[in-house]
Amino acid sequence: MNLDQEERMMAEGEFGPVVQDAIEILIKLGEIYEAEKMVKVTSIHMPGSSVMVAGEGGTRFVKQQTDRGGRFVIQTSLNPAAMDFRRWQEMGVPLAIVSMQRQLTKAYSQMGAVAHHTCVPYLVGNVPRLGEHVAWGESSAIVFANSVLGARTNREGGPSALASALTGRTPLYGLHLGENRVGKVLVHLQVKLTTAFDYGILGYFVGKICGDKVPVFRAIPREAGVDELKMLGAALATSGAVALFHAIGVTPEALTDEQAFGGKEPEDSLTFGEKEYDQTVDFLTTAKNDYLNLVVVGCPHSSIEEIRSIAQLLADKKINPEVDFWVCTPLVAKVIADRMGYTQIIEQSGAKLICDTCPVLAPMDEIIKAKGYTSLTTNSAKLAHYAAGKFSLPVYFGSLSRCLRAAMTGKWN
Numbered sequence: 046m047n048l049d050q051e052e053r054m055m056a057e058g059e060f061g062p063v064v065q066d067a068i069e070i071l072i073k074l075g076e077i078y079e080a081e082k083m084v085k086v087t088s089i090h091m092p093g094s095s096v097m098v099a100g101e102g103g104t105r106f107v108k109q110q111t112d113r114g115g116r117f118v119i120q121t122s123l124n125p126a127a128m129d130f131r132r133w134q135e136m137g138v139p140l141a142i143v144s145m146q147r148q149l150t151k152a153y154s155q156m157g158a159v160a161h162h163t164c165v166p167y168l169v170g171n172v173p174r175l176g177e178h179v180a181w182g183e184s185s186a187i188v189f190a191n192s193v194l195g196a197r198t199n200r201e202g203g204p205s206a207l208a209s210a211l212t213g214r215t216p217l218y219g220l221h222l223g224e225n226r227v228g229k230v231l232v233h234l235q236v237k238l239t240t241a242f243d244y245g246i247l248g249y250f251v252g253k254i255c256g257d258k259v260p261v262f263r264a265i266p267r268e269a270g271v272d273e274l275k276m277l278g279a280a281l282a283t284s285g286a287v288a289l290f291h292a293i294g295v296t297p298e299a300l301t302d303e304q305a306f307g308g309k310e311p312e313d314s315l316t317f318g319e320k321e322y323d324q325t326v327d328f329l330t331t332a333k334n335d336y337l338n339l340v341v342v343g344c345p346h347s348s349i350e351e352i353r354s355i356a357q358l359l360a361d362k363k364i365n366p367e368v369d370f371w372v373c374t375p376l377v378a379k380v381i382a383d384r385m386g387y388t389q390i391i392e393q394s395g396a397k398l399i400c401d402t403c404p405v406l407a408p409m410d411e412i413i414k415a416k417g418y419t420s421l422t423t424n425s426a427k428l429a430h431y432a433a434g435k436f437s438l439p440v441y442f443g444s445l446s447r448c449l450r451a452a453m454t455g456k457w458n
């Protein structure tokens with residue numbers, strides 16, 4: 046690889062052994078992907094921020110980098126942790142996991158990461174602009190950064206994101222290059238998309254077919270907002286490995302058809318209509334006995350607007366006492382919700398704002414055992430997918446308002 050003078054100095058150890066090791070990792074990665082050179086990155090979003098992903102080995106490794114003097118040279122945010130730092134006892138998280146998570150968060154913070162612990166860094170201040178190169182992990186955040194913000198990132202894993210945070214570099218390959226960002230599959234919409242839930246269903250259907258190809262959506266409404274597009278991206282990256290999508294007239298690299306496809310014809314096309322919508326909902330609804338005891342919304346983490354909608358729907362209502370209702374959200378959104386009175390409304394109903402974590406990155410097997418959960422109800426296609434596959438809970442999958450109704454009655458139908 047062609048290294049600039051600063052990168053050569055890093056490789057020669059002029060910036061210390063931690064930086065030297067980090068640039069070595071990136072050089073090896075670049076060689077694997079035949080990158081010609083490095084590119085400077087402006088921000089990091091760190092996967093492996095939960096001890097459920099990092100494990101004991103990863104936690105030890107991060108602590109070692111801190112103890113050796115490693116310091117992050119660019120803005121770095123953290124993905125969700127294994128628990129809500131205030132409510133871990135209520136959640137049923139074992140103390141051993143809490144202790145390890147505290148050590149991991151402390152080590153990242155000492156190196157300079159902002160300990161938000163959320164999968165929506167773009168809602169809490171890590172907001173790269175169009176064309177900026179970044180090194181992000183977390184599939185739902187990556188697809189949002191590439192597609193909605195127009196920033197450029199590959200799908201980073203823990204070691205490469207850590208190495209980029211320590212050096213401010215990443216190898217220039219994959220989605221950092223314009224030629225790999227053109228659309229491949231045209232998606233015709235024959236369904237009116239109204240709620241964020243609808244966007245998740247669309248994303249789940251399309252991701253399954255597209256794999257890692259770049260889909261281009263025609264007829265996504267211009268008024269589609271952050272909440273809808275984050276649900277779309279998260280689902281695309283769950284059933285497939287989509288890291289970038291375009292929505293013509295909506296996302297910044299697809300103002301026209303020509304721009305979306307780089308002046309070429311799409312390689313393929315597919316249609317999403319009523320039949321595909323219903324099939325996807327049926328596929329993700331695996332529970333059958335009508336009885337529910339855990340409802341989770343906020344996957345990806347809820348914005349303050351979503352919290353406001355939930356507060357409106359729950360005002361003067363009561364969640365069934367047999368049901369735990371989690372609204373997963375960044376800590377920053379909760380602080381705003383406290384000030385606006387939404388937290389009080391939500392918690393008076395019996396629901397809980399859960400910060401810093403989510404079921405997929407928490408020790409769910411232990412939590413299920415401690416709390417006796419027998420199913421999971423959600424409006425998120427991503428969470429429905431993982432609940433059924435990763436921790437084997439039958440799933441009720443429906444819109445936010447249906448999830449709320451079910452939480453109040455304790456029954457799905």
Ligand code: F3S
Nearest residue numbers: 164185344345403405
């Ligand atoms: Fe975020 Fe966890 Fe869902 S990381 S996208 S809330 S699975």
